[in-house]
Amino acid sequence: MVLTTAFCCCLGNAIAQQAQLKLFGLDQVTLSPSPFSQAQQVDMTYMKAMDVDRLLAPYMLEAGLDWPAKRYPNWENTGLDGHIGGHYLSALAMMYASTGDEEMKRRMDYMVGQLAIAQGKNGNGYVGGIPGGMAMWEEIGQGKIDAGGFSLNQKWVPLYNIHKLYAGLRDAYWIGQNEQAKTVLVALTEWFYELTKGLTDEQFQQMLISEHGGLNEVFADVAAITGEEKYLELAKKMSHELVLEPLEQQEDKLTGMHANTQIPKVIGFQRIAQEGNLANWQDAADFFWHNVVEERSVAIGGNSVREHFHPVNDFSSMVSSNQGPETCNTYNMLRLSEQLFISNPQAKYVDFFERGLYNHILSSQHPEKGGFVYFTPMRPEHYRVYSQPHQGFWCCVGSGLENHAKYGEFIYAHSEDALYINLFIPSELHWDEKGMVLKQENNFPEAASSAFTLAMKKPQKVAIKLRYPSWVAKGALAVSINGRPVEVDAAPSSFVTIDRKWKNGDRLEVKLPMNMQWEPLPDGSDWGAFVYGPIVLAATEGTEDMPGLFADDSRMGHVAAGKMVPLAETPVLVSEGIRPEDLAVPSSNPMQFALASVDAEENAFTLRPFYQVHEARYQVYWPISKPDKVTATRKAIGEKDELMLALERATVDQVATGEQQPESDHFFKGEHTLSGNNEGYFWRSTTDWFSYELKNKNSQGKKLRVVFPAKVDGNPFDIFINGEMFQEVKLENKEGSSQEIDYPLPASLQQEARLVLEFRAKNGQSTERIYYVRLMR
The missing domain is CATH 2.60.120.260 (Galactose-binding domain-like)
Structure with a gap:
């Protein structure tokens, strides 16, 4: 979500007073050639291949309107009808703002117009694609609530479903500048307010047992849009106390919970904290962020196995399951990182954002053919599958449509008199209020540097805050202005402040030396990944037996169900008296490394950025052992796995x-x-x-x-x-x-x-x- 001028953040006791921060609008940041701009174009091609009328079909048919197009298959006609339409509307707004593509605007305006027609036909402010939704909502309004973790009154997560439409309408208004979207959004919010105003707090909490996305967040957004306090109160009522209360007490109760059910709730806690000046909710969201980032995430920035939080002291399921980190989780963790940064601009939020962006989000779309990834297995020698425009309609397709349309939203941020440079992504920023155009040029990560050229209408004083990444060693960051070195008085994971009067043509350069790191799993086990700077490295291990690589419309098509190579056959790194990171030997290619001392039949492995690995089996995590322990290591990791594989073969x-x-x-x-x-x-x-x-x-x-x-x-x-x-x-x-x-x-x-x-x-x-x-x- 991009909030250009919609709100500012000024929290009380939880954090030190900070300048009010804002993100730039997507229309103010243009991507220059890079893997990110390529991913953006591939995403737009995928979006153009999709049929808008089929995405609208659930809404129009539920309103009783004649409609020539039929519903899409997969999740879109088996109970979650309409959820992709909401994501698609958000993605259209983002892609239009990012690129100015008129087809994106035409589709966005058309969708909003048709949704307004459906809303008018319903006559009460409601519009939605949930099959039999009108009758179900009537039951809810009467207090007849039968909620399960992913069901509500026998419907598949209808609150989660309709949240996507709320978010799509918000984004069409805030980002796409479509005024009709605001009208539809406010009417839809008023419908829900009237529907639920007779429910007790206990009934609200019973309803919230069912997955409900980020409805609390979007109602806080509507409060900001309209100035209506009652919608902020609705947002608070839509906040799940079962999750919020332990977080307020700094207690970790997350193990076993469905991960992506919880993350959007916490984004909502943070958003309500911003609108309602609730320091304890801000602290709760921050505690959650630290817990997930530091104790529950793997090197690529993702989390969860089979969609659930596993114990923090046991990541064994992470390296054994073919259902590793879910892309939606990281999509939402990056959104939470943005919101926390806006309220409290610390570099740690950007460090994590960068890790997740390069290594999970960028890698989750096929770079040429398009298609989005649901699970990214960390199981060695497994693979991912990709969606197709008319077949797969998983949740990660919806968030995927957005992911690659909004790369420009967090590269920069600003207060009234300061510019934050967060990410090293080639781009051009237009800060019209300052009469400034800043052009960032680099070949990162192949070249560990970036250069910024300023075009100024007139000289003026601006504090540029340049991120000192956590992965650059202390004292190693080098900054120069117009070729002259600047003293850096900052530490890793902070910002270097350059406060001066900038003039037209000034050139700021930064060198960002990268080092190889061995990053063990958070549980302390003998598994680790190679990370060069912020880039996670992986080895490819063949293309055999990858059924469903491009998924069909089956309900389980998002799972890479091909043969799982036994863990006992996993290549083992052998180390005696040498740091694990030194086993990765540089090559002539700056982003490729040869692995030394690997105990495997084929012991020649080349490491490359994980985001470049596609249509192949791969290995991100490696077990490491001393030479005399290799056999025991293989036995230990293979015993439990073989039992599981034998059971799978018999199933x-x-x-x-x-x-x-x-x-x-x-x-x-x-x-x-x-x-x-x-x-x-x-x-x-x-x-x-x-x-x-x-x-x-x-x-x-x-x-x-x-x-x-x-x-x-x-x-x-x-x-x-x-x-x-x-x-x-x-x-x-x-x-x-x-x-x-x-x-x-x-x-x-x-x-x-x-x-x-x-x-x-x-x-x-x-x-x-x-x-x-x-x-x-």
């Missing part, structure tokens, strides 16, 4: 119960259900019923395996398959942490291509907690 289909995306991808339905996390196990139970759809590919399924806790309540319940009674279950306590039971399928069910698995409670007594479901060969 036809599976559902990780209680985890959002696996359940959604298996068409979860249910009433009066609970889910949670207990001792590392996600689970679901019910006092009524819940169901999944399993695929029995090629009639391979022979038995159903269900995992339960070891300690149980003993309540009987039933399992139905395809509407027929399959198994009555009554469990007894066992030793250990869990128990798994195999139920053979009768011959008739073995031939069914689709198995609807339903758990039904008896007499209103809760079923046992279900930990996992597998259809086995």
Whole structure:
């Protein structure tokens, strides 16, 4: 989000008094040739390939209007209908502001106009693409609330869904300068205000159990736009106390939580802090940022495994799972970093932003063909898959459309009399209020320097604050003005302030020497990544067996489901009396390094920037060992992994119960259900019923395996398959942490291509907690 003049930040006791900061508008910053400008153009080509009328179809059809285009497939016609339309509207506004492309403006204006028509047809201020949404919202307004982690009144995260439209309308107004968008946005906000004004605080909090995106943030934005205090109060009511209260107490309760459900909430806490002068909410957001960045993130800046926060002291799942960091998480962590920086301009926020931008966001789009990445596995020798314009409509497609349209928003920032240079990305800044044009030129990171030329209408005094990155050694940063060295009195991860009267033609140059670093996983295990300056390096390891590289429209198409190479075969770095970073040997190419002392059949590996690695298996993290411990190291990392791989080979289909995306991808339905996390196990139970759809590919399924806790309540319940009674279950306590039971399928069910698995409670007594479901060969 770009806030050019919409708000300023002046927080009380939480932080020292700072000059009021603003980001420049995207229309004030033009990218020059670089990987970022190329990514921007590739994104725009992808956007132009998409059909606006199909993206609008959910809104128009739900309003009862005749509409010639059909809904897109994938997530867009299976319950999350319309969520991409909101992201797309944001991306259009951003891309138009960034490039001035008239087709982006035409599409943006057209979308807003059609949404206004749908809103008018509904007659009450509402517009949305949620199937059967009008009836559902009526139930909510009456206080009839049945919320699960990713469901609300039997709908797939409708609050999360409609948040994307709110954000799209806000961006079309604030960034795209479309006045009609403001009218639609305010009317939609007033509808929600009126809908929920009769709900108690307890009912609000019950509703917020369901994933709701950043609705608290956008309502704070509407308060800033309109000056209406009631919308800021609505924003506070839409803030989830289960997450906020521990953060206010500086307590980490995040393990096991769905990561990208929480990050937008915290952006909202920070935004409300800005509008409402709430120092404790600012501190809560900052505590969250530090926890996620310093204890839960990997080298590329991403976080989460299978979309959830894992324990801070155990990153083993990060290097074993094929569902590593989710792009949406980093998209939102960068947004949070921006907002914290605006309120408290410290270089640490920019240091993290830069790491995530280069290594996760830039790498998450195919640089020539386009297409967006959902999961970026950290599992050695695995790969990523990319979306296609008319097939994949995952959440990371929506945020991906925005990511590459807004690269110019955080390169610079300013107060009334100071210019912050945050990022070293070739670009041209037009600061009209100062009559200044600043042109940044470099070939970073290939050349570790950047030069800035100023064009001034008249000489004037401005404090330029140049970031001293955390990755440049103390005393190594060199600055010159018009060829003359300037004394640098600053430390890494701070800003060098150059306060002088600048005149036309002045040239500021900075040298940014980069060093190789070995960055261990935060849990202290013997796994690490090579980072050169801010750039994470990786090795490519073949292109074999990468099914679904460009995903189809299947519900699981976003997962790289090809063969997982056993961890026991992972190349191991061998080090004795040498720093791990010294194992990366420079080559003639400034951004390529040869790896020395690798214990592997093929021991010649070349490291290059991860953002340059595409359509290949790759390795970011490496285990390291002393020479006499290599065999033991391989055994240790291979034992648990081989059990997992053997289980995967024996599995036809599976559902990780209680985890959002696996359940959604298996068409979860249910009433009066609970889910949670207990001792590392996600689970679901019910006092009524819940169901999944399993695929029995090629009639391979022979038995159903269900995992339960070891300690149980003993309540009987039933399992139905395809509407027929399959198994009555009554469990007894066992030793250990869990128990798994195999139920053979009768011959008739073995031939069914689709198995609807339903758990039904008896007499209103809760079923046992279900930990996992597998259809086995």
